[in-house]
Amino acid sequence: MSQAPDTAPIRVSTLELFLDLVFVFTITQLTETLTEHPTAATFGNVALILAVVWWMYGGYAWLTNAVAPNSTTRRTLLLVGMAGFLVVALAIPEAFGESGWLFGAAYLVVNVVHSLLFAHSGGRVRVPLSRLAPINVTAAVLVLAGGFLPEPFRHIAWVLAPILQISSRWLLRPQMHRNSAGHFAERHGLVMIIAIGESIIAIGLGFRGVELGAGAILVAVLGLCIAYYLWWAYFAGDDERAEHVLAHAADEPARARLALDAWGFAHFPMLLGIVVAAAGIKKSVGHAFEALHWGEAIMLSGGVAIYLLGHAAFLRRLSLDGVIHRVAAAALVLAVIPLGHVMAVAQLAAIPLIMIAAAIAEDVPKMRRTGSTSISSFGRTPSA
Structure with a gap:
């Protein structure tokens, strides 16, 4: 039997949006x-960093979903958590170097504040703390230890951290979590649109010192088109349908599993x-009519493909x-990698042409079904 949707959905507060802006840095x-x-080594490091930081962003999303930041103590603790996220971001360029200890210390602060906010919440939402907090804090200690360890032990500690975090999917009882679907x-929709927008800013920073000729403008516009179709894939109705599925999950455990997995x-x-993808686009700035190195061309198509597969x-x-359309688009996007090795702008x-074609292929059958329904119901007298 399906669970009824939330009768009084809560909305995202401006303070939560503020936290999202700090995180997306x-x-x-x-x-x-x-x-x-x-x-490839840098890509692996980037994936590791994003994995541990994204996990704790998710922790704060679960937290504020259950515990509104509506008191001075909670807001102050959230501010400290934001400071931790900011220092984490600042330390990223040397996270596997001289700033490793700083990254780890700030990440530990993020985790401790998260646990304190849960402890301060009171009521039923304190229950997850008994198992969740030790897992998160242990992972943070592993990251901090990595900042002081030599290789290969540094990377081993880093790899163990997200493995431990992910394992909580099976170690914790799903009924321990509750969430408001809306x-x-x-x-998460807001953090995605901010992240896409932030990628545009990152690309824009690559134009410093570059003459704004036809090639540069073309790269900028095409980069914007790629970002637009990343937005389209996520927000062209699927976000609302996804929320509906989450709201109508069979029970709390099912809703929790859907929320964590999806x-x-x-x-x-x-x-x-x-x-x-943003890094790949940025590498093409100033080289619109030149050949990209294979690594740069792979980043450009590979980033879009990773997004679509996700x-x-x-x-x-x-x-x-829409699953088949995105998988097919990802395969085609990867297939055009050789074009970049001929000319970046090609x-x-x-890439956006492929994404346009995938969007049309997905939408046309829906439009036909909608049109058929409209025509078949035309002229009928509405029932009382």
């Missing part, structure tokens, strides 16, 4: 890091894809349509 820093060192979906795990590759996983987990133009 991470996207800018990761994009810059990958742009400066476009190697607030939860809106919160908005937690499946959103990670989408954010990673935004970072990688969204396909999101839709698949929620049993929504690959930049091909």
